[in-house]
Amino acid sequence: xxxxxxxxxxxxxxxxxxxxxxxxxxxxxxxxxxxxxxxxxxxxxxxxxxxxxxxxxxxxxxxxxxxxxxxxxxxxxxxxxxxxxxxxxxxxxxxxxxxxxxxxxxxxxxxxxxxxxxxxxxxxxxxxxxxxxxxxxxxxxxxxxxxxxxxxxxxxxxxxxxxxxxxxxxxxxxxxxxxxxxxxxxxxxxxxxxxxxxxxxxxxxxxxxxxxxxxxxxxxxxxxxxxxxxxxxxxxxxxxxxxxxxxxxxxxxxxxxxxxxxxxxxxxxxxxxxxxxxxxxxxxxxxxxxxxxxxxxxxxxxxxxxxxxxxxxxxxxxxxxxxxxxxxxxxxxxxxxxxxxxxxxxxxxxxx
Amino acid sequence: xxxxxxxxxxxxxxxxxxxxxxxxxxxxxxxxxxxxxxxxxxxxxxxxxxxxxxxxxxxxxxxxxxxxxxxxxxxxxxxxxxxxxxxxxxxxxxxxxxxxxxxxxxxxxxxxxxxxxxxxxxxxxxxxxxxxxxxxxxxxxxxxxxxxxxxxxxxxxxxxxxxxxxxxxxxxxxxxxxxxxxxxxxxxxxxxxxxxxxxxxxxxxxxxxxxxxxxxxxxxxxxxxxxxxxxxxxxxxxxxxxxxxxxxxxxxxxxxxxxxxxxxxxxxxxxxxxxxxxxxx
Numbered sequence: 001x002x003x004x005x006x007x008x009x010x011x012x013x014x015x016x017x018x019x020x021x022x023x024x025x026x027x028x029x030x031x032x033x034x035x036x037x038x039x040x041x042x043x044x045x046x047x048x049x050x051x052x053x054x055x056x057x058x059x060x061x062x063x064x065x066x067x068x069x070x071x072x073x074x075x076x077x078x079x080x081x082x083x084x085x086x087x088x089x090x091x092x093x094x095x096x097x098x099x100x101x102x103x104x105x106x107x108x109x110x111x112x113x114x115x116x117x118x119x120x121x122x123x124x125x126x127x128x129x130x131x132x133x134x135x136x137x138x139x140x141x142x143x144x145x146x147x148x149x150x151x152x153x154x155x156x157x158x159x160x161x162x163x164x165x166x167x168x169x170x171x172x173x174x175x176x177x178x179x180x181x182x183x184x185x186x187x188x189x190x191x192x193x194x195x196x197x198x199x200x201x202x203x204x205x206x207x208x209x210x211x212x213x214x215x216x217x218x219x220x221x222x223x224x225x226x227x228x229x230x231x232x233x234x235x236x237x238x239x240x241x242x243x244x245x246x247x248x249x250x251x252x253x254x255x256x257x258x259x260x261x262x263x264x265x266x267x268x269x270x271x272x273x274x275x276x277x278x279x280x281x282x283x284x285x286x287x288x289x290x291x292x293x294x295x296x297x298x299x300x301x302x303x304x305x306x307x308x309x310x311x312x313x314x315x316x317x318x319x320x321x322x323x324x325x326x327x328x329x330x331x332x333x334x335x336x337x338x339x340x341x342x343x344x345x346x347x348x349x350x351x352x
Numbered sequence: 353x354x355x356x357x358x359x360x361x362x363x364x365x366x367x368x369x370x371x372x373x374x375x376x377x378x379x380x381x382x383x384x385x386x387x388x389x390x391x392x393x394x395x396x397x398x399x400x401x402x403x404x405x406x407x408x409x410x411x412x413x414x415x416x417x418x419x420x421x422x423x424x425x426x427x428x429x430x431x432x433x434x435x436x437x438x439x440x441x442x443x444x445x446x447x448x449x450x451x452x453x454x455x456x457x458x459x460x461x462x463x464x465x466x467x468x469x470x471x472x473x474x475x476x477x478x479x480x481x482x483x484x485x486x487x488x489x490x491x492x493x494x495x496x497x498x499x500x501x502x503x504x505x506x507x508x509x510x511x512x513x514x515x516x517x518x519x520x521x522x523x524x525x526x527x528x529x530x531x532x533x534x535x536x537x538x539x540x541x542x543x544x545x546x547x548x549x550x551x552x553x554x555x556x557x558x559x560x561x562x563x564x565x566x567x568x569x570x571x572x573x574x575x576x577x578x579x580x581x582x583x584x585x586x587x588x589x590x591x592x593x594x595x596x597x598x599x600x601x602x603x604x605x606x607x608x609x610x611x612x613x614x615x616x617x618x619x620x621x622x623x624x625x626x627x628x629x630x631x632x633x
Binding site for chain 1: 375382459461
C-alpha cells in the first residue's frame, strides 16, 4: 500500500530546463521524509507538484490516499503547506491571520476563532496575538505561518525549508515544534539544505540533485555508504605533518588525506575508541604536539559529496543564518566541477 | 487513514456558489482590514483627485471652451464627471499592486494550497477596492460641491450616475488584477497599472470637449469605453458639455457604459482567474 505521500516518475520542465527528472517518493504514514539537496535541485518544485500548486508534465502523485492530479481540491483539504517564505499578511494580527486561513479551509467563523486561540497558545504567540504580524520577529512569523498551516490539523504536512533564515535559537524552537507535530501522527515532507536538520528531524532522507532522487535511506544507512569512521588529527606544527602521517598510516585502513593549510590529517579506521587511544599514545611517544584529535563518523556533508561529487552549496545571499550551520560549513570543501556549476546556474528554482 | 476523514468532516463540502461568495467575503474583509491599517494609502488616493479638481478648475478653467462659453463655472461643472470617472479607474493600480504584493510575499501560494473557491482571492481584492473607491468618490463629491459643482436632475439619476461610476471602477480593477498577476514586483504593478490609464483618460471627453479634437482622435475618444461613462454621468447629473457626436456610445452613453463594463469584467476576470490558477511566485 502506498504511503501518505507517494510520487512516481514526476517530471516537470520549465522551458528547456528539466526541473524534475523522474522523482519517486514514498513516505509511510506518520513518518518524516527529509528532502535534502542544494538550491535548484528540485526540492521546491517537488513540493509544489505535491501540493497542487504546479501540474507535473508527467508522473503520478498520491497524497493522503487522493490523486493529486485528479482530486486537487480534496487533496487541499487534507494538507498543510508552509512555504519557503512565511506567507502571512503582515498587516493582519496573528489572530486574524490564523482565523482567515481557518475560514478559507471552510471552517465556520466561530470554530476558526477558537482554533486560532488554541494555536496561538501552542506556538507561544498568545502575547503577540493582537499585534500586526509586521512587528513579529523572523522566528515568530515562521511559527505563525506554521500555525496557519495546521489550522485543520491536516494529516499530511509539507514544509519547504522551514528554518531557512532563522537564527540558531529560533531554529531549535522550530525543531521542537516540528517534533511535537510528528509525535501527534502527522506525516511530514520537509525540504532542507541543512544536512544537520535532516539528520535531526527526518526518519528517512531522500537526496535530490538535478531533479532526481539520487539516494535514499535513513541517516545511518546513508552515512554507512560513505564508509565507516575515521580519525582526524590537527597537529600543532606544520613540520610534524610527515611524522604524523607515518603514525596514522600504521593504524589506518585506507589512504591518509592531508590538508596542509589547516594541518589536518584524516584516515579511515576500524576499532573505535580503543584505537583512538592507541593513536594518541603513539603520537605522544613521537613527540608530536596536537591541537585536536577525534573519532569522526561521516556527516551528511560527506554523504552528499560522495554521492554528487560536489558539496551542498548554500548561497550566502539567501540566508543570514549560515553561520549557525558552522558544523556543516567546516566540512564543506569547495570542489570545482564546472559542469555542475553551469547546470546549477541555469536551473534557478523559484526562490523569490 | 482516519485522520483524513476527520479533516474532511470539519470541512464538509458546501454549495460551490455559497462557498465562492463566502470565500470572497473572507478575502475582502482581509483586504479592508489591511487598508484600514495603511491609512496613508487611502489618504494619498484621496489627495490625487482633489488636486486634479483644484488644478483643472483653476488653471484651465478660464481657457476651456465648453458649449461656446469659457466661463470657468461652466467648465467646473463639466469637469467633475471626468474627474470622478478618472478617479474610479485609478483603483486599477491599487488592485494590481495588492495582488502583485501577495504573489511576491508567497500569500498567493498559501491561498492556492487551500480548499477555497478559485476566483475568491481576486474577487475579494476587487470588492475591497470597490469599497475604497466608494469612499474616495464620496469625499470627492463633497469637495466638488465645495468648488461649485451642482447636479440638475433627480436624486435617482444622480444615484444612477454614481452606480455607473462604481461599476466602471470595479471593471477596471479586474484589468489591474491581470496586470498584478503578470508582473514580478508590486512596484511594477503600480506603474504598469497607471501608465496606460493616462492616454485612456485623456484621449476622451473627460477634460475637453471631444468635438474640438482632430477627427481621428475624436473618433477614438467617442468610442473610448471611458468616455461612455463620462458622457453618461454628465447626462445623468445634468451638467453642461454633453457631446452631440453621433457615435453610438455618445448617443446611448448609459447603455454603452453598462455594456463596456460588463464586457471588461467578463474578459479580464476570465483572464485573471486563469492566470491565478497557474500562478507561480
